[in-house]
Amino acid sequence: MTGRTQAALYAEIDLELSWSEAALPQVERTKHVHALHPYLGKFIPQLVEVFLRRHFRAGECVFDPFAGSGTTLVEANVYGCDAVGADISAFNCLLTRVKTARHSLAALDLALRGTLERARLHPPEGAESTTWLETWYSPRALGELLSYRSAIEELDSDAADVARVVLSRAARSARLTPHFDLDFPRTPMRTPYWCLKHKRTCRPVDEAQKFLRRYSADTMRRLHAFASVRTERTIEVVHGDARAVEVGRLRPAGIITSPPYPGLIDYHEQHRYAYELLQLEDRRSAEIGAGARGTSRGALEEYVVAMTAAFRRAEALLQPGAPVVIVVNDSRRLYPQILARAGLVLEERLRRHVNRRTGRRAGEFFEDVLVCTTARPLKV
Numbered sequence: 001m002t003g004r005t006q007a008a009l010y011a012e013i014d015l016e017l018s019w020s021e022a023a024l025p026q027v028e029r030t031k032h033v034h035a036l037h038p039y040l041g042k043f044i045p046q047l048v049e050v051f052l053r054r055h056f057r058a059g060e061c062v063f064d065p066f067a068g069s070g071t072t073l074v075e076a077n078v079y080g081c082d083a084v085g086a087d088i089s090a091f092n093c094l095l096t097r098v099k100t101a102r103h104s105l106a107a108l109d110l111a112l113r114g115t116l117e118r119a120r121l122h123p124p125e126g127a128e129s130t131t132w133l134e135t136w137y138s139p140r141a142l143g144e145l146l147s148y149r150s151a152i153e154e155l156d157s158d159a160a161d162v163a164r165v166v167l168s169r170a171a172r173s174a175r176l177t178p179h180f181d182l183d184f185p186r187t188p189m190r191t192p193y194w195c196l197k198h199k200r201t202c203r204p205v206d207e208a209q210k211f212l213r214r215y216s217a218d219t220m221r222r223l224h225a226f227a228s229v230r231t232e233r234t235i236e237v238v239h240g241d242a243r244a245v246e247v248g249r250l251r252p253a254g255i256i257t258s259p260p261y262p263g264l265i266d267y268h269e270q271h272r273y274a275y276e277l278l279q280l281e282d283r284r285s286a287e288i289g290a291g292a293r294g295t296s297r298g299a300l301e302e303y304v305v306a307m308t309a310a311f312r313r314a315e316a317l318l319q320p321g322a323p324v325v326i327v328v329n330d331s332r333r334l335y336p337q338i339l340a341r342a343g344l345v346l347e348e349r350l351r352r353h354v355n356r357r358t359g360r361r362a363g364e365f366f367e368d369v370l371v372c373t374t375a376r377p378l379k380v
Contacts, residue, residue, distance in 0.1 A: 016050055017352035017369060032225035033099040037169050039069040040183060041265050043258045043327050047352075048075040051256050051369075055323040056081055063252030065242035065314045066259045070096030073237070076256075078229050084252065086238040086245040088287055090280040091168070091271045093239040098165045100235040103158060103223055111159040112166065112216045118151040119144070120209065132276050136188055137208075141174045144208040149277060166219055168274035170211035175273065176204045241286060242310035247317060254323035255314055260288055261329050262303040263295035295332075304334055304341075311342035315374050324372040335370055344372040 029044045048071055056062060058080030064072040067085030073096060076083035083100075087093050127146040134142065145167065152163045177185035180197035188204075195202035238245055260267060268275065268284035275282060284290060288306040293299040314324070324344055328335065339346055348371040 017047060017350060018354075019044075019046065032229070033074060033222050034069075034071060036099055036219060036222050037069070037095050037165055038172060038182070039095070040270055041258075041260075042069045042071055045071055045075050047327065047369075048072050048256055049079070051325045052076060052079045052081065055254055055256075055325065055371075060253035061250050063247065063250075063255050063314065063317065064257045065245060065255065065310055066257050067096055067237065068092055068258065070099045070237075071258075072256045073100055073235050074226070077231055077233050077235055080231050080233060082234045082250055084236040084238065084247045084250045086240050086242055086247070088239075088241050088283050089267055089271075090239060090283070091274045091278075092267075093237050094161060094274075094278075094280070095165055096237050098161050099226070100237065101158060101161075102230070103162070103227070105220070105224055105227060108159055108162060108223070109220050111155055112163060112220065115148065115151045115155065115159075115163050116212060116216060118154065119148040119212070122151070123147040124150040130276050132272065136175045136177075136273070137171075138176060138204065138206045140206055141208040144212070145171055145174065145277060148208075148212055162219060162223075164274075164278055166212060166215045167277060168271065169215045169219075170208050171273040171277055173211045174205050174208035178202070242288070243306065243313055245313060252317055252322070254318065254325070256325045256327075258327040259307060259310070260290075262289040262300055262332070262334070263293060264289070264329075266290055300332065300334065304338055307334075307338050308341040311338060311344060315343045318374045320374055322374045324374065326370040326372065327367060328370065329365075329367040330370070335368075339370070339372060343375050345375055347371050347373055 024044070024046060029046070031045065034045050052062070052075060056076075056079070061082040061084065062072060062076040064083070064085040067073060067087040069092060070085060073083040073085045077100065085096060087096070123143060124147060127150060129142065129146065137145065148163075148167050148170075152160050152167070155163055172182060175185060176188035176190060178189050178193055179195050179202055190204055192201050192203050194200075234250065236248060236250055238247065240246070266284075267287055267290065268282065274280065288310065289303050293302070311324075318324070326335070336346070350369040350371065351366055352369060354365045354367050
């Protein structure tokens with residue numbers, strides 16, 4: 001049995017939604033704030049751009065009930081739309097707020113520089129730690145992270161949120177994990193090891209300060225880049241469950257979203273270091289499709305019920321005939337029943353080739369784009 005020809009393969013997909021590495025290099029997929037912090041499973045901004053052009057006009061409001069790292073909200077703003085996003089994850093909301101806020105960049109730069117210096121000069125005594133942190137960091141690295149966390153307390157709320165994202169990003173890199181396995185580390189690495197990334201023997205990370213300096217500078221660079229294209233349209237970030245979310249005064253004209261897939265990624269564990277260091281609210285038990293639940297029949301049924309409730313709530317916030325664009329790998333064909341139960345009408349089911357969506361992946365990977373509308377009222 002031979003594989004399909006490229007012509008046969010590409011006849012099945014929407015070419016405007018599929019890009020090669022050469023056509024869309026990583027630097028474009030991660031432009032300005034889209035790489036402010038690593039986030040597995042996010043969809044690329046160029047995909048959102050396509051559906052904004054196809055289904056929305058400038059001045060309308062775009063809603064994302066699964067905001068994740070804020071890709072839809074960022075791109076909607078650049079396009080000239082208001083945007084509102086909801087997410088049950090405290091970390092996701094923190095990250096999205098930092099990406100989308102209007103910052104006083106000169107003052108923020110001074111604040112981050114001062115935080116680095118205070119952390120270096122005044123390490124805290126008896127800083128609160130956890131067993132998890134002490135397991136995954138060397139004593140030196142953990143001390144530097146805790147010093148920075150203590151220094152954040154002197155900042156105003158906007159600068160403090162930015163510094164927390166810097167701290168989280170540094171904490172991700174400073175763990176006792178191999179350089180080639182930052183996404184899914186299993187056990188702490190405490191001895192030299194053969195590094196698949198660098199093709200040589202590497203030693204475990206023993207410091208955090210270099211990452212704090214590096215990411216402070218990179219964060220400012222990215223915020224400046226986004227500020228050059230950011231519009232004055234409103235962006236709201238709601239920390240809440242998509243099944244019961246309230247969007248305030250904004251009235252969405254439609255939805256662009258990428259909901260969690262069942263059993264693929266544990267969205268809490270992905271950022272465990274942030275939850276431990278920043279002492280964020282833990283709502284993992286309410287996360288839809290959490291990887292820890294697996295893909296058993298019971299887990300899939302639970303996913304269908306939860307996602308139906310989320311899209312039923314989203315549908316209630318929209319006018320009849322509003323566009324609802326859902327980017328999802330529906331290989332288990334769960335979405336026909338989800339959409340039907342939620343009162344959404346499937347207009348198109350598009351297929352796209354995915355270029356390294358969730359980190360290292362061998363072979364072909366495809367996902368679906370479900371273009372729906374809210375049910376139109378019957379004509380009388």
